[in-house]
Amino acid sequence: MSTDRSVLLDAAHVTMRFGGLTAVDDVSLQIHHGEIVGLIGPNGAGKTTFFNCLTGLYKPTSGAVTLNGEPLPPQPRLVVKAGVARTFQNIRLFHDMTALENVMVGTYCRTKTNAIDAIFRLPRHRQEEKVSTELCKGWLDFVGLADKANTLARNLPYGDQRRLEIARALATKPSLLLLDEPTAGMNPNETRQAEDLIFRIRDLGLAILVIEHDMRFIFSLCDRVLCLVQGAVLIDGTGDEVQHDPRVIEAYLGSPAEDGPPGMAEAAEVPNA
Amino acid sequence: MNENLLRPVAIAGAGLGIASIFLPWAYGPRILDDMTYYFGPSFLQVCYALLAVVALACLVAHFFLDRMSWFARVIAWNDAAKAASLGAVGYAIAVIIAIAVGGGGLINVEPGGWLALGGGALAAVSWFLPASKAPIFERLRCPKWVQILAIAAVMAVLLFAAAFALNQSEADGFLVFAVFLGAAIFTFHATGFFGWLSLAAANNRKVLVISAFTVAFAFPFTQNGSDANMSVAAQVLTFAATAIGLNIVVGLVGLLDLGYIAFLGAGAFTAAVMSKSVFATLSVDLPFPVVALISGTVAALFGLLIGTPTLRVSGDYLAIVTLAFGEIFRITMINLDGTDGPNITHGSNGVPSIPNLDFFGFDFGQSHEIFGIQIGRFSNYYWLLLLVIGLIILVFANLNHSRIGRGWVAIREDEMAAESMGVNTFGLKLLAFAGGAFLAGVAGSVKAYTDTSVSPDQYVFLESAFLLAAVVLGGMGTIMGVLIGATLLKLLPEKLRYFEDYRLLLFGALMVVMMRFRPEGIIADERRQLEFHDTDEELAEEVEEDLTTHHAHLNADKELP
């Protein structure tokens, strides 16, 4: 449905090696505006490493990533500024800050108040503070945490922490949102809510790349699914295509005994960076 | 033991304690503040009576509480009684020790003193009374004027206590009074009053700030022209100002700077070298505000110099590199003496006899008379320092509650996550580091003039460690905490000369103990309190709900046999 739209992110032949170990092997991926792309693969397939290549945390050994035709800047914070925001597999909130403050950290790269403005409470500070507070309250409302604005992040329940992380990422005004296992540890009800939330984010016009192990979640959500095995692309297609591809099932469950030893997926593991 | 028996015993004890102040406690008028009169209690005896009265009131309150069940939960009556009576015992012991030490033996303790101890001990059986339920005092909603009045009252008490403590020229009077303050704080804490107060303070921030500064400003007037105490007060202010600057770096950003004193030194040396002292090598005639700015800038440049390379590597290294920088600074200041390097600082002698500041004809070295009270040289500098600390607090507080402060705390909590959210971590760390250095430099320029001399041995590692201790003891990331920490660390050694030799030993042990048992310091970071104050309305409702259910419970209890 979305292939006719223009390309937002273009990762071409991305390879990432750590010493002799190839964690990501010649992966190419195009993400279009307003598209939800799933990234699946067994543990250690290099999903998170690939993520890190897209967020500027790692510089790919070879290959190039461009965003709107511009090469991806070399530092994570510049990547955020360019319009790519992320969440973490293991939630990384600022625990001793309130929910609202957490989200407001997200607006850092979109605001310009400097130390002098802040110390003397100059108009720019007041103006920006007012605007970003409203904005961030709006994001909290969007993810359903409006009434928790003044709760410390550490005191939020698990599901709320996940949603707060998404709100924080949204506050950076991204055009592409990367979600690293957004439903890990959630019950079915919470997962459904997360699904709904991701659709609503897409409806805002954002493109989303999501890593997930929950297949039902992935296939109901994604326009397109990319399956990585041993760092390389196994298949890139629509949910239906991927779901019925025997190689995907094999990668996850291992092939029948005559084809190879069981537990091949485990053997394929590379240290998850 | 049975509560019905305990309570009367405790009440009797408290009563005896109160009575004891009408008897002499000590033999000989020179001991403490003359406790030799019948029916003429001295101030320190009245302090004891205050504790005993509170204990008595809290114990007696029990008999009236059934009818006023709401009142029963406002204050933790039993807990407060326990705290007050224990405090009274501790205080009586402190007084008796002071009398024995001061007069030469326990023989100098008159019956009144023993009665105070005995009464307190009897009252302390209240320890076996059942514990109170958590008091709802701190959730009490009061009209704004009550809150403001309470803040003002607390500030006035603070001023009075500080003045009284400073005026104790003998260590024993100071210590006994300190024990009283400790006991009083303990008691008030037990009532839940401080919780309420901090909430009131959070809701009336402006009132708090204004009243605190008024009190601080008024302080020299309580000193009857004694410049000795003002000298101590000026030292405390310098130390506190520097510590708050350090608290930006350590408390907000989480960077451990062990060479912070070097920035104070850089500012002090810059100001000294530029002063009109005959030993100054670069005497220039500039107005002081310009000198202060230059001093701050020089310190900030040092900060950039040291921060740019090291802030990219892991935090652990920063501690050692800043420590090394502190050493380089000290050695360099010693070596810029004309033989091992160009003569800038006069080596280990430093720059002595720096003349007093002169602001448009106002000579800081002169005494003045205001309202008939002599205001001496150190009071002048005290007020200047008050201005500086005000500036530093402004910087700290306003930056903390801004985009930049949020970035700093984010870095402290999880640097990588902060970077991944678009925060310019390196830039912000450098800003904190150089900005902190700037503030220390400004404080240093005032210190140079206050002390009239600057020498390298004032800026050694131990001073950096002391600054860090003030931050850690008071509470990382807070202003109030650091003010308290700095005051304690600077005032106690000044008043307790006897302990001076042990002060570093105690300080070392204190650091270890604090990290083990209360790493957040005396006053915890206000971010943790934020959860309260914005949701005042909700809390009030919740409390009301609580009370109705509690009421129902009480009634239900009564219906039981």
Added chain:
Amino acid sequence: MDPTLFFEQVVNGLSLGSLYALIAVGYTVVYGIIQLINFAHGEIFMMGAFGALTVYLVLGSPTDLSIPMALCVLLPAMILGGMVLAAGTALIMERFAYRPLRGAPRLAPLISAIGVSVFLQEFMRLFYGRIPGFPDSKRGIAFPRIEGITGNNIDIGSVSIKMSSIFTIAALLICTAALWYYINRTKTGRAMVATSQDPDIARLMGIDVDAVIMRAFVVGAALAAIAGVAHGMYIGNIDFKMGFMAGLKAFTAAVLGGIGNINGALVGGLVLGMVEAFAAQLGPTAWKDVWAFVILILVLVFRPQGLVGAKVVNRA
């Protein structure tokens, strides 16, 4: 530079470097296992020197011993005394100041370590001299004279080498060999390596991690104690604050070699010693203490993993 002077400086550099290396091992093994900069390690070195002095005083300050007696009985006894005091201090410190803080924010143990460092210095300053018959510890104390080492020189051609230098360098060689054997050939040593690589897995494999950490502290303390004795003989006196500067420089050595890496500590120590010796010879003496710190800063800027260390990947 004339060759005699050159060789003298090489020997000076080697002995200074050996001292740094011996102390640096303590920083590096502890850091390797619990990622703690044991700020108080310099004070452990100081305790080692005082422990040795204590043994000497307890033995009744023997003078006029024959050289074999001095070298084979007195010196080993003193070294042992230093090791016992240093290791004991290190164990108490680990138990009460560091162990409760494992898992706390990183600032906490570092601040605690500073507290320990100040406490130990002050404790020795205030109380050591109060033991009857012990010298006033508020000032420098002359280190006991060991016959055969103190004041003796060996002349090779025109180069005159102090026996204390030879002792220091020999101590480093022996300790290096012993350390190598311990780490590579004993079960407990290998447990230490395993723990430093992954404490959680090591625990799952049945390694008592607490015991390993304690052993790391003891190993570091023992080597620091030897350094303390060597320092006493080399310089001639000891005092309560000798650990501060020595500790700082040894830490620099550890960082220079690559902290967490034992070989790095040895290399870093020797390089730092050499640099200091030649800087003191070629440059003004008043600045000699500055070079170590300049090197520290330069290393952190250009090669934070140290001379020997490998680059660490930043993990997400």
